[in-house]
Amino acid sequence: MKHLPDELLLHIISYLEPAELVNLQHVSRHFLNLSRDDNLWKSLSFSHSVTERRRRRLASAVDIDPRLAELIRAADNLANTFDTSVHDPHAPSAEVQQARNRDKRKQVLIANWDPSYPKEKVNWYQEFIHRHADQKLSWFQDAGSEGRDEEEVRREATGAGILFDQDGLADKLVAPMDDGSISIWDAGASSDRQGRLLAKSEVGLLPNKGSDLDLDTRISQSQAIMTETGVVECVSIDSQLNKGFFAVQNVLNEVDLHTLKVVSRTPYPFPITALSEAHHRTPLTVGTNWTVHLHDTRKPPLAPSSVRCELIGGATDTSFSRLETGDFGGHVSLSQPGALSILHLPTTREWDGNGDIWVGGRFTSMLNFDRRFFPRLRGTVHSGARLSCMTAIPYAFVPHDLRLGRPYSSPAQLREAKSLPGHTLITAGEYKGKGSLELYGLSAEPTRSINSSDSRTTRNQKACYQNRQTASSSKLLSVAPHGTRIVFSDGDGNLKWVERDGSTPVRQFNINDLQRPSHGATTNSSISQNQHNGPHGWGDIVQKILPTTSPSLLTPVSPDSSPSSLTQNNLILWTGDGKLGMLGFGAEAPFDVDEFEDALEEQGDGTGSNNGGEKVREKEYSAEMRRALELQARELRWLRGYGL
Incomplete structure (x- = not known):
């Protein structure tokens, strides 16, 4: 067969099943290229x-x-x-x-x-793996896991951010912990230390609890401060300057990730609820309960007295035409609280720092600003949903009327719609108690965009789509682009992938059903089986999804890449229990830190059997109590629906 032309060989192997094609890749390099x-x-x-x-x-x-x-x-x-x-x-x-x-x-x-766009390079072999291969979940070392010794305390991550390398691929995972410290893990797909803890700052660094206090006092006070607000978008990493921005209550901490020392602390008038993406030359956008600010890292922090502002009375009008009540010291004051997500729309003009800013949150409209004229409000788009997360893909929105099934459209019309320049704004949130996934077109073509110059209420119905029927029965917590798909999480612990039309399902699973059994533990009941599934507890949720490829990376790995490079497009998950995990697809998990830790434990533990049995019983009891409390809470919510 080696003398046959490649076209004929491709036609022959096209009759093979996917599993057979994977085995064919091991025959020779030539068949490897053909099979990809x-x-x-x-x-x-x-x-x-x-x-x-x-x-x-x-x-x-x-x-x-x-x-x-x-x-x-x-x-x-x-x-x-x-x-x-x-x-x-x-x-x-x-x-x-x-x-x-x-x-x-x-x-x-x-x-x-076809969900791809004309100028988009897609690795369809990787796409098939992500769509159909088994999902594997690995947990980062000591991130929310139970202590192995009785004296060891469980530490939870209170946020997460990724430090990307110069190629736009994940290099390090950075997270603030509930004791006020900052931890850094290896997140590089090509590293043999992936998932291991690399560095940890001193306790109490972020809440500014110094060495003048004893350790127990520092930990208790730091934990009270770090877990008070529960903000999701509280970490932003500047990969070019190797700096991290961490929001703790009303203070923005700028940290040098080389030395893990605080560079500056900038106070704001209200608790910080959202941070935008940090990017060199572009000011960081900071959202608080009542205000929106631009934070330029090149300027020295202002004195506390100069950033004070006051809201007198408050607005009783629910009209979103009055979301901007004025310019108080260069920031926007909101009439309704709760900016939960801030998106900087990608732009090719990064050198001048200009671009669109979108703000969403507990209010039911999205706010749009032009950074050049900030704090003047450019416009608003009414959604009706309360948004938890916002993201975007650098491709035009394709109207649902041109999608498959409404009815079949000609390829020429689809090609024309996909060839237009623009972006698709993706939002996730809650509408009348159910999940809401929404897509909005942003384009220079007026008929394909929701934008209207200096308009506050205009929305083109043909340039948006709202999925409030099949997205989820509970609130959506996070959303992110993943290859040619969209992935989002909900309040029931589900992760769901849909096509770029926002409704066609691809796959889904529940994080509570995807935990690996711990090593050496025997289980004889469903309770112990559920508890021993790795470091994960019962009834967890995914409150933030972090793709391991930078949003600015528009050219993914090539089709002839090595198998190791196919793991670059995994997902990092931050759960409600303060754990950090990496979700991979395929035969093997992304990494395994348990083997290393178990080996050290076996070397240092001389009385493992008795202590192990006691810990197993403690975990079984904790799992049973938590399950009982959550069942009781579910019954109360059910009774509340009947007015009881």
Whole structure:
């Protein structure tokens, strides 16, 4: 077969199943390259997608509703796009023509499904793995895990941020801890120390509890301060300057990550609730309960007396035309509290620091600012939902009318819509008690954008989509782009992936069902089985999703990359229990720090059996008590729904 042309070999191996294609990669380097062909894996991703499986199921159903069957036939034959018949079935070339028509039909179906954009480089082999391979979860060392000694106290992470290398890939994971310290872990996919703790600052660094206090007092006071507000967007990392910004109550701490020393502390008039992405040459946007500020790291911090402001009376009007009540010292004062997420829209003009700022939170409209004219409000977009998280992808929004199923669209129309420059704003939050996933088009083309110059209420209905039906039965907590998909988490512990249309499901799982059994522990009940699933407890949630590729990295790994580089697009998760984990896809977990820790424990523990049994019983009791309390809370919420 080595003498056959590559085109013929590709046609032959296209009949293999994905598992067989993976085994074929081990034959030779030549077959490795052929088995990683982008078009081959794109076709496989399409044939295994929910969209295509649903279409085949409806087409083959014998007891389908006649009216629905008529609609399917009408869509398939729309403008003869899917007509596979031939003019003369008895002609010598009829069979060849029929095969060509079937290929043409498949190409049109793939074009309607294709979530990628014309200038986007997608590794479809990696995409297939992320869509269908088993998910594996690894926990970072000592991040919220139970202490191995009785004297060791459990430390929780109160936030998380990623330090990217010069290629835009995750290098270090940085997190503030509940004792006021800062911990740094190795997060590099090519590092043999991935998941290990690299450095830790002194206790009480962030809340400014120094050595004049004894250790126990420092820890107790720091823990009270660090866990008081529970802010999610409280960490922002500047990868170019190697600095971290940590919000603690109303103080913004600027920390040099080389030395783990505080460079400056900037007080604000109210508790800080959100930080934007930190990027060199661009001022950091800081949101508090009642204000929005621009923080320029090049300027020295102001004296505490100069940043004081006062809200007199308060606004009783719920109209969002009065969200900006004035400029008090260069910042915006809000009439309604709770900025929870701040997004800097990506721009190609990073040298001048200009660009759009979007602010969302407990209020039901998104605020839009132009940094050049800050603090003047550029406009607002009414959502109706209370937003928890905002992100964006640097590609134009494709209207739902052009998506597959409403009805089938021509590839030319889709190609035209995807070729327009622009961004898609993605938000996640809560609407009337249920999860809300929303997409908004931002483009220079007025018909494809929600923007309107100096408008506060205009929204183009054809340039947005709101999924408030199938997203989740509980509030959405975080959202992030992941390859050609969108991933979000909800209040029930679920992680869900959908296509870029915001509604077509790809896969999902619950973090409470994805924990690895601990080593050497025998379980005889469902309670102990649940408790021994790694360092994770019962009923956890994912409150922040961090992709391991920088949002500014628009060119992913190439299709002929080595297998190790395929792990660069994993996800780092920060859970509600203060744990930090990395979610990978494939046969092996991203890393395993338990083996290293267990080996050290076996070397240093001479009486392991008795102590181990006692710890197992303690964990079983803790798990049972927590489960009982959460079941009671669930019953109370259910009774509250009946007015009791």
